[in-house]
Amino acid sequence: MSIESNWCGCTKCHAGYGWKDENFDFTDMANVDCLVCHDTTGRYSKKKNKCGYPDKGIDLAQIAGSVGPPGRGNCGACHWYGGGGDNFKHGDLSSEFLNPSRSFDVHMGGEDFSCQECHATDQHRIAGSSTTSAVSEGSVSCLDCHDESPHDDASPLLKQLNGHCQSIACQTCHIPTFARKKFTLTSRDFSKGAKENKILEQSENKIVVQGKLGITVKEKALRPTYAWYNGKHHRYLKGDTIKTSGVTALNSPVGSIKDPLARITPYKLVKSRQPMDSENRILIVPHLTGKDGFMATGDWKLAAEKGMKAAKLPFSGKVDFVETVMYWRLNHGVVPKEESLSCLDCHSPSGVMDFKALGYKQDPAGGGARFEK
Ligand code: HEC
Ligand code: HEC
Ligand code: HEC
Ligand code: HEC
Ligand code: HEC
Ligand code: HEC
Numbered sequence: 001m002s003i004e005s006n007w008c009g010c011t012k013c014h015a016g017y018g019w020k021d022e023n024f025d026f027t028d029m030a031n032v033d034c035l036v037c038h039d040t041t042g043r044y045s046k047k048k049n050k051c052g053y054p055d056k057g058i059d060l061a062q063i064a065g066s067v068g069p070p071g072r073g074n075c076g077a078c079h080w081y082g083g084g085g086d087n088f089k090h091g092d093l094s095s096e097f098l099n100p101s102r103s104f105d106v107h108m109g110g111e112d113f114s115c116q117e118c119h120a121t122d123q124h125r126i127a128g129s130s131t132t133s134a135v136s137e138g139s140v141s142c143l144d145c146h147d148e149s150p151h152d153d154a155s156p157l158l159k160q161l162n163g164h165c166q167s168i169a170c171q172t173c174h175i176p177t178f179a180r181k182k183f184t185l186t187s188r189d190f191s192k193g194a195k196e197n198k199i200l201e202q203s204e205n206k207i208v209v210q211g212k213l214g215i216t217v218k219e220k221a222l223r224p225t226y227a228w229y230n231g232k233h234h235r236y237l238k239g240d241t242i243k244t245s246g247v248t249a250l251n252s253p254v255g256s257i258k259d260p261l262a263r264i265t266p267y268k269l270v271k272s273r274q275p276m277d278s279e280n281r282i283l284i285v286p287h288l289t290g291k292d293g294f295m296a297t298g299d300w301k302l303a304a305e306k307g308m309k310a311a312k313l314p315f316s317g318k319v320d321f322v323e324t325v326m327y328w329r330l331n332h333g334v335v336p337k338e339e340s341l342s343c344l345d346c347h348s349p350s351g352v353m354d355f356k357a358l359g360y361k362q363d364p365a366g367g368g369a370r371f372e373k
């Protein structure tokens, strides 16, 4: 999926006034929407209008008269609603962060942190690298503020935790669950589109819906998937050929049990069946929005012809579906220390961590740490 050929529907968040085709001028400062981040009235909105312009009928003069540093809601207007709804994309970025309790997030609740308190911003370079879009303007880390060994060394038990930090990311213990209150997207089968929306399954923590874009599964109250991560992700880039016949990972983390730089890190995984050009074996950039877009026509071939042209990619005319998985790192929703994962949450037969999948022969509390002889 990509922005090309879908400009007007997508550019309310993929920012720029009037970004409607490939001729958009990214160097023109006048195209930067300042109010989306600097409005403090909460009345600025681009929900209903198109191509990155603000909605009609809002008092821009009044809003421009009350600008200020961005609040969480300003950043959230884009980051909470990506992927089609509140919390859908990340699972740890939702409107719950507008006014969270301390138990939901110790920093944004307890300490009332703004986003840029951690995402330090200098000359509009917002630090923090994403798991998917690699445009990094510097990284953000828990260690920007906390000590590498933050746990009480005087206590024999808590001292153990400091040793664990060599192999386990802070987030793993301090963000034990995600999508605690709102549903998040966990899988989407684009091959099963239907004209009418239909609920196929519904329970307290899971909902399966069929609609125009296929069958989607949303879940909540989830445990992360744990993986070794050394600070880098592999990436499938637009136009890359799909080599494997199984599941294609679009951005899996780099690292392994043998890599001293890698830490066990929490992720949300999203599984998809998505369209590819079955002859060239490249993922299709479909034209989704507008009258002739997939959402209106339900025709993948047509959507592919138009989208691939805009993306300047070849298209053989043949569409098939391929299984993919995306990784989303979890960084938000740090719970109070009492609710963090502790010894028995991991070191017990029903523990949250699949030690074998991570490369250990057995529970390391009995079998030893990775670099012990
Ligand atoms: C409500 C705001 C919003 C809208 C509307 C939106 N996006 Fe995004 N999108 C985002 C944000 C924010 C990111 C950056 C990812 C993040 O939150 O870390 C993003 C990232 C992406 C990415 C890279 C990561 C990924 O999820 O694969 C793609 C591709 C993408 N958007 C495609 C689209 C397309 C295509 C459309 C229009 C059909 C669209 N977006 C509409 C907010 C939005
Ligand atoms: C993506 C969000 C975003 C957009 C868009 C944005 N800003 Fe900012 N701006 C920020 C953040 C974050 C800060 C740092 C605030 C802080 O330190 O608390 C900032 C700071 C500022 C400051 C204070 C001085 C400085 O540079 O730190 C000014 C003035 C400013 N912005 C003006 C603008 C103007 C004019 C535009 C449009 C051309 C704009 N901003 C667009 C996020 C944004
Ligand atoms: C108008 C919509 C919008 C607003 C408002 C917005 N963002 Fe973003 N942000 C995006 C999109 C879209 C991307 C993905 C950019 C790309 O891949 O080209 C992004 C990317 C990011 C990234 C990842 C960048 C990287 O280098 O990998 C961070 C971190 C981020 N934004 C934080 C913030 C913060 C903090 C604020 C508030 C001060 C904010 N954003 C406001 C749309 C927005
Ligand atoms: C307590 C600190 C903290 C606060 C507060 C915070 N973040 Fe983050 N955020 C992080 C860290 C750490 C990362 C990982 C960044 C990195 O590796 O460089 C991150 C990553 C991100 C990413 C990239 C996600 C991905 O993996 O694709 C986005 C987008 C983002 N934050 C947006 C926000 C927004 C919006 C807010 C405010 C509602 C916010 N953050 C508040 C610490 C914070
Ligand atoms: C911008 C600075 C900053 C960043 C970045 C930051 N923290 Fe904090 N953190 C604080 C402050 C301030 C407090 C509250 C005072 C204290 O307890 O030290 C706090 C408190 C905590 C607590 C104690 C909660 C309790 O119950 O007492 C934990 C745990 C924690 N942070 C974990 C993290 C993790 C994990 C990350 C990375 C995702 C992180 N912090 C990123 C500043 C930060
Ligand atoms: C193996 C799990 C684990 C890892 C990894 C971990 N922590 Fe903790 N952390 C805990 C537990 C459990 C507590 C509560 C300890 C207690 O009972 O006081 C805690 C407590 C804390 C506190 C509160 C300390 C106090 O004395 O009030 C902070 C701050 C903190 N951790 C930050 C971090 C940071 C930063 C990292 C990464 C460098 C990290 N933790 C890694 C499990 C972990």
Ligand code: HEC
Binding pocket: 157, 158, 160, 161, 163, 164, 166, 167, 168, 172, 173, 264, 341, 342, 343, 344, 345, 346, 347, 353, 364, 365, 366, 368, 369, 370, 371
């Ligand atoms: C998030 C899951 C998790 C939590 C919570 C956790 N551990 Fe571990 N523990 C691990 C992993 C993973 C290793 C292997 C670390 C390595 O390979 O370096 C390990 C290793 C060990 C080891 C063997 C290596 C050594 O350092 O001697 C002992 C003993 C141990 N843990 C005890 C504890 C105790 C006691 C606590 C609570 C204070 C605790 N663990 C909390 C996951 C966890």
